[in-house]
Amino acid sequence: MTALTPTAKQSQPFYPSADGEPVAETYTHLYALLTTLEVLRQYLKGRQATVLGNQFLYYAQGFPKLRVAPDVMVIFDVEPGGRDNYKIWEEGQVPVVIFEMTSGGTQAQDTGFKKTLYEQLEVQEYWLFDPKGEWIEERLQGYRLRGESYELITDSRSEPLQLRLAVEGELIGFYREDTGEKLLIPDELVEALQAEVKARQQAEERAEQAEAMLARYRERFGELPE
Structure with missing residues (x-):
């Protein structure tokens, strides 16, 4: 009687993730x-x-x-x-x-x-x-x-x-x-974010200038009338 031996488990195929070729032509x-x-x-x-x-x-x-x-x-x-x-x-x-x-x-x-x-x-x-x-x-x-x-x-x-x-x-x-x-592409997105930051800074500066003007008015003339 011939002894039965277990069949070797078939190896799984290997699926590479790269082939060494350049990503793009230029x-x-x-x-x-x-x-x-x-x-x-x-x-x-x-x-x-x-x-x-x-x-x-x-x-x-x-x-x-x-x-x-x-x-x-x-x-x-x-x-x-x-x-x-x-x-x-x-x-x-x-x-x-x-x-x-x-x-x-x-x-x-x-x-x-x-x-x-x-x-x-x-x-x-x-x-x-x-x-x-x-x-x-x-x-x-x-x-x-x-x-x-x-x-x-x-x-x-x-x-x-x-x-x-x-x-x-x-x-x-x-x-x-x-x-x-x-x-927006990444470069345009950066530009848009920079423009938004600049606009906010300018708005804050204008608000600070207005507050300073108001403070000077109050020093000279008191509170604004209702």
Whole structure:
């Protein structure tokens, strides 16, 4: 009789979080990526959503080589906060919007493999931003899922994000649809905060000057009449 030996437990696949490749092709692309990431992260703060930048998206359990690294991806109905990577089968949600900072060198992949993959994964919107205008004349081009296929977006609106998008130099500008308010990029936010602080300081100085004038009046003429 042959003795039965226990089968060795199959090792779990390893899902890397980095591959040593640069985050972006140029500084311009990197700045557009980081700005978009931070603006959307601030916009969705407090909601059950996360915004990830240049992190591996794994879409097939058990196959670590089947992955892609979107420049910016927005996922709804998940725990807020960062991840080392994103596994669809663990989180239970597919990204709803993906942004790629495209160039002449990545055009083929962005409009070929990635566009087809995101379409198959049912990513609701796919935006291509060409900050240097290398192949997209208007610099910004979006696709929206209709049924099983992508259709070109013609109104510069993101339906899932409820934002209007605009090209502003080498960055994407984001505007709320409900109020028309612009979502400030980090530099603009700093400027706005500095302006607010300055305005408050000026208001305090004016109040102090008025109080000093009132004190001098009281010294000379007494209390103001009722």
